[in-house]
Amino acid sequence: MVKEVHHIGILVSNLDEATRLYQDCFGAEVGRTEILAERGVKAAVLSLAHGPKLELLEPLPDSNMAKILEKRGEGLHHITFEVDDVDKELSRLSELGVELIDKKARRGLEGMVAFIHPKSLRGVLVELCQRM
Amino acid sequence: MVKEVHHIGILVSNLDEATRLYQDCFGAEVGRTEILAERGVKAAVLSLAHGPKLELLEPLPDSNMAKILEKRGEGLHHITFEVDDVDKELSRLSELGVELIDKKARRGLEGMVAFIHPKSLRGVLVELCQRM
Numbered sequence: 001m002v003k004e005v006h007h008i009g010i011l012v013s014n015l016d017e018a019t020r021l022y023q024d025c026f027g028a029e030v031g032r033t034e035i036l037a038e039r040g041v042k043a044a045v046l047s048l049a050h051g052p053k054l055e056l057l058e059p060l061p062d063s064n065m066a067k068i069l070e071k072r073g074e075g076l077h078h079i080t081f082e083v084d085d086v087d088k089e090l091s092r093l094s095e096l097g098v099e100l101i102d103k104k105a106r107r108g109l110e111g112m113v114a115f116i117h118p119k120s121l122r123g124v125l126v127e128l129c130q131r132m
Numbered sequence: 133m134v135k136e137v138h139h140i141g142i143l144v145s146n147l148d149e150a151t152r153l154y155q156d157c158f159g160a161e162v163g164r165t166e167i168l169a170e171r172g173v174k175a176a177v178l179s180l181a182h183g184p185k186l187e188l189l190e191p192l193p194d195s196n197m198a199k200i201l202e203k204r205g206e207g208l209h210h211i212t213f214e215v216d217d218v219d220k221e222l223s224r225l226s227e228l229g230v231e232l233i234d235k236k237a238r239r240g241l242e243g244m245v246a247f248i249h250p251k252s253l254r255g256v257l258v259e260l261c262q263r264m
Contacts, residue, residue, distance in 0.1 A: 001159035004183035008140065008211060012254045021254065024228055026213060027133035048213070051136035051183055075255030076208035079140060081158060081180070096156055122144045122153065123207030 001089075002081040006110075006129050007045070007053040009078040011069055015058035018074075019044050028054060034109065040065040043109065055080075055109075078115070078125040086112050086130045105130065134213040134221075138242075138261050139177070139185040141210040143201055147190035150206075151176050160186060166241065172197040175241065187212075187241075210247070210257040218244050218262045237262065 012018035015033070022028045028046035031053075035042050040063025046054040057077060059065035083089045086105035093116060094100060102114035111132040118125045144150035147165070154160045160178035163185075167174050172195025178186040189209060191197035200209075215221045218237035225248060226232060234246035243264040250257045 001181065003181050005137065005140065005180065008137065010254065010256055018254050025225055025230060025253070048137065049133065049135050073255050075250065076211065076257075079208065093157060098157060118207065121157070122142065122150050123205050124142055125208075 005052040006080040006082040011077040080127040137184045138212040138214040143209040212259040
């Protein structure tokens with residue numbers, strides 16, 4: 001079962017500009033910035049006063065994410081739910097007929113993660129994450 | 133300043149089906165369902181074990197939201213940030229050059245609310261809300 005929303009992913013064309021904007025507009029505090037080559041993005045994690053963080057994502061050149069940005073523009077990209085055990089949830093969802101992107105949990109920015117296909121979830125790209 | 137994410141809005145074509153899906157997949161609990169004629173939607177609020185809720189939105193026939201659904205399909209629609217004073221934040225954002233959809237707070241499902249234009253926020257439709 002899902003415990004809570006862990007973070008919300010936002011696709012942007014320029015990470016520095018977007019980070020400054022969200023700082024200025026909403027008082028978000030910028031944590032680390034990392035290049036996640038496997039996902040084709042440069043990512044910055046922004047904290048609000050409480051609760052789920054915002055993850056701003058700038059596509060790396062020639063990545064799949066760059067194509068998604070070109071096609072769909074900037075905006076909300078995914079939501080991440082925290083669970084106790086990603087692999088257990090993947091099995092349960094698979095039994096319900098939900099289409100998975102990742103068949104097994106893999107190492108992500110903040111623990112073990114896996115993505116679920118948006119076509120099984122009313123167009124929403126959902127990531128599951130399990131803190132390590 | 134923003135305190136935290138209050139909820140995440142998801143646009144769906146069929147509220148009953150989407151609600152059942154999110155219950156089955158993620159253990160979300162369904163709260164009230166309401167028709168928000170002003171916003172052109174039927175909305176259901178879903179709670180996870182902790183933290184921000186999910187707001188599923190089905191467009192009413194012939195509404196502006198029905199056109200958005202037709203154009204963009206189902207998926208993530210907006211995020212709502214909780215603030216102490218919506219009107220004060222609107223003034224501050226306006227001074228920063230951010231384009232507002234609502235110039236003043238108005239009564240919403242769970243308090244006073246206002247929407248900010250996505251073109252000022254990297255394609256993200258942001259709602260501010262202040263609990264009453």
